[in-house]
Amino acid sequence: MPRDFLKGAKDEYDVIVIGSGLGGLTAANVLGRAGYSVLLLEQHYKLGGMATWFKRSGGHIFDISLHGFPYGMIKSCRRYWTQEIADSIVQLKAIRFDNPMFSLTTTYDRKSFTELLTTKFGVAQETVNEFFDAARGMNFYDDQSMTTGALFNKFFPGRADVHRLLMEPIVYANGSTLEDPAITYGIVFSNFMSKGVYTFEGGTDRLVQLMEQDLKKNGVDIRIRSDVEKINVANGRVQSVTVNGRTIKARSVVSNANLKLTTLRLLDEHVLDKKFLEDARAVRLNNSSTQVYMALKPDEQIDESTGDLFFTSTAKEFKTELLLSRDVTSRTYSFYYPRTRPDGRPRTLIVSSTNAHYEDWASLREDEYEASKTELIEGTLDHLDGYIPNIRERLAHVEAATPLTFKHYTQHVAGASFGTKFEGLAVSRSLPDQVTGLYHAGSVGIIMSGWLGAINYGVIVANDVDALLMKQARAATQPVTT
Numbered sequence: 436m437p438r439d440f441l442k443g444a445k446d447e448y449d450v451i452v453i454g455s456g457l458g459g460l461t462a463a464n465v466l467g468r469a470g471y472s473v474l475l476l477e478q479h480y481k482l483g484g485m486a487t488w489f490k491r492s493g494g495h496i497f498d499i500s501l502h503g504f505p506y507g508m509i510k511s512c513r514r515y516w517t518q519e520i521a522d523s524i525v526q527l528k529a530i531r532f533d534n535p536m537f538s539l540t541t542t543y544d545r546k547s548f549t550e551l552l553t554t555k556f557g558v559a560q561e562t563v564n565e566f567f568d569a570a571r572g573m574n575f576y577d578d579q580s581m582t583t584g585a586l587f588n589k590f591f592p593g594r595a596d597v598h599r600l601l602m603e604p605i606v607y608a609n610g611s612t613l614e615d616p617a618i619t620y621g622i623v624f625s626n627f628m629s630k631g632v633y634t635f636e637g638g639t640d641r642l643v644q645l646m647e648q649d650l651k652k653n654g655v656d657i658r659i660r661s662d663v664e665k666i667n668v669a670n671g672r673v674q675s676v677t678v679n680g681r682t683i684k685a686r687s688v689v690s691n692a693n694l695k696l697t698t699l700r701l702l703d704e705h706v707l708d709k710k711f712l713e714d715a716r717a718v719r720l721n722n723s724s725t726q727v728y729m730a731l732k733p734d735e736q737i738d739e740s741t742g743d744l745f746f747t748s749t750a751k752e753f754k755t756e757l758l759l760s761r762d763v764t765s766r767t768y769s770f771y772y773p774r775t776r777p778d779g780r781p782r783t784l785i786v787s788s789t790n791a792h793y794e795d796w797a798s799l800r801e802d803e804y805e806a807s808k809t810e811l812i813e814g815t816l817d818h819l820d821g822y823i824p825n826i827r828e829r830l831a832h833v834e835a836a837t838p839l840t841f842k843h844y845t846q847h848v849a850g851a852s853f854g855t856k857f858e859g860l861a862v863s864r865s866l867p868d869q870v871t872g873l874y875h876a877g878s879v880g881i882i883m884s885g886w887l888g889a890i891n892y893g894v895i896v897a898n899d900v901d902a903l904l905m906k907q908a909r910a911a912t913q914p915v916t917t
């Protein structure tokens with residue numbers, strides 16, 4: 436008989452959270468800590484969503500999305516998780532760039548960038564200051580008509596090299612483009628510029644393990660291999676979810692699944708009004724990624740001057756289409772030295788990431804798909820050999836992931852690495868107006884994605900749920916007047 440992953444689960448909870456990405460985990464933790472009964476349902480056999488890892492024989496542990504996040508993670512993890520998690524966040528000090536326009540190393544913060552822009556790129560100090568202040572002054576409610584490209588042209592007209600320096604890491608960090616609203620750039624860029632790029636010491640496996648411990652301490656009922664098929668609604672209110680053949684009731688449901696999957700598949704269309712449905716259908720997905728995972732032989736080491744994050748490109752110019760093309764010209768390498776997992780076996784790993792279109796991979800026949808993966812690996816090794824000589828001989832293991840891999844493990848439509856484009860935020864936020872008690876907390880709109888964005892969005896939505904449940908509780912205790 437198949438194992439019952441819902442064995443012992445109650446028939447009713449205050450809140451059900453669908454999905455254990457960083458947004459879902461955080462919403463569940465905040466609500467559990469506030470005293471609500473919370474059921475966390477994850478379809479995969481592991482928690483974390485895109486924040487995940489895998490192991491290969493020989494003591495190699497690969498992180499999928501632990502490349503870098505802003506300093507703000509420390510505060511969010513201290514407040515909504517634990518001091519131990521916050522204390523494990525450490526800076527990545529060597530961020531390198533190498534492309535036909537420039538080669539440099541930076542700590543990727545305002546001080547270092549100001550110095551680079553004024554000395555190496557010859558931009559006036561005043562212009563640099565004005566640009567930083569403009570980016571830092573941006574917030575959600577600003578005019579969205581200005582694009583990032585237009586913002587760059589305003590401050591640095593005709594300076595393709597400066598545009599590249601400013602944009603390349605952000606494209607990588609959240610999939611945004613020169614054509615997206617400037618606020619999506621300004622907010623994320625300023626987050627990084629405040630103090631640089633950070634990582635989690637101990638790896639994603641340790642982070643998720645610590646999070647699981649805290650969730651359990653806060654009474655959250657965690658169930659893996661629990662694939663929610665339906666969110667059930669009656670009279671405009673969320674009632675329950677259907678999962679593994681069971682119907683479990685809840686006063687509120689938070690979906691951390693992809694926004695399009697939540698609105699267009701988990702819900703019946705007739706519970707949503709026409710305009711909302713049109714808007715949900717029109718939401719564009721963010722792009723996906725390919726990755727090549729490389730583990731060095733145990734006795735092989737790389738000098739740490741190679742950098743922590745290394746943005747490389749062979750393209751003469753910086754163009755969004757080139758970053759996504761299967762004809763790869765841009766690769767971002769993350770180097771994981773033994774210090775990444777100080778308590779683990781001393782291993783050095785390299786992950787090469789490149790943004791990609793889902794369709795370019797999904798349209799391939801099986802044999803073409805396998806051949807393309809091999810091509811991706813070989814192309815990456817040829818390229819990396821220019822920086823780390825004899826890389827092929829020094830490797831113990833190499834393999835690749837494609838947009839199909841990300842879709843397979845997280846059910847993200849088209850394997851989107853960063854959820855949806857900016858218009859997804861309005862749809863996500865207005866879901867409770869369509870169905871009382873139903874919320875979405877997951878990667879949308881660039882700002883609400885990435886590790887920090889997803890965590891912070893989980894907190895925002897948990898507060899919304901708390902406000903609703905408190906209001907309902909107050910209403911239930913009000914004396915009935917005639």
Ligand SMILES: Cc1cc2nc3c(=O)[nH]c(=O)nc-3n(C[C@H](O)[C@H](O)[C@H](O)COP(=O)(O)OP(=O)(O)OC[C@H]3O[C@@H](n4cnc5c(N)ncnc54)[C@H](O)[C@@H]3O)c2cc1C
Binds near residue numbers: 483484664726
């Ligand atoms: C290759 C790659 C590199 C990245 N690099 C970085 C980086 O360097 N820095 C950074 O900050 N961010 C990075 N990101 C992005 C970051 O990992 C994500 O934005 C973030 O982890 C997403 O969190 P989320 O809360 O939106 O949920 P997700 O991680 O999208 O998780 C959603 C969860 O819902 C589950 N689910 C879906 N449907 C159902 C269902 N029906 N029933 C039950 N469960 C369901 C899924 O299995 C999944 O666990 C990267 C992402 C990728 C793919």
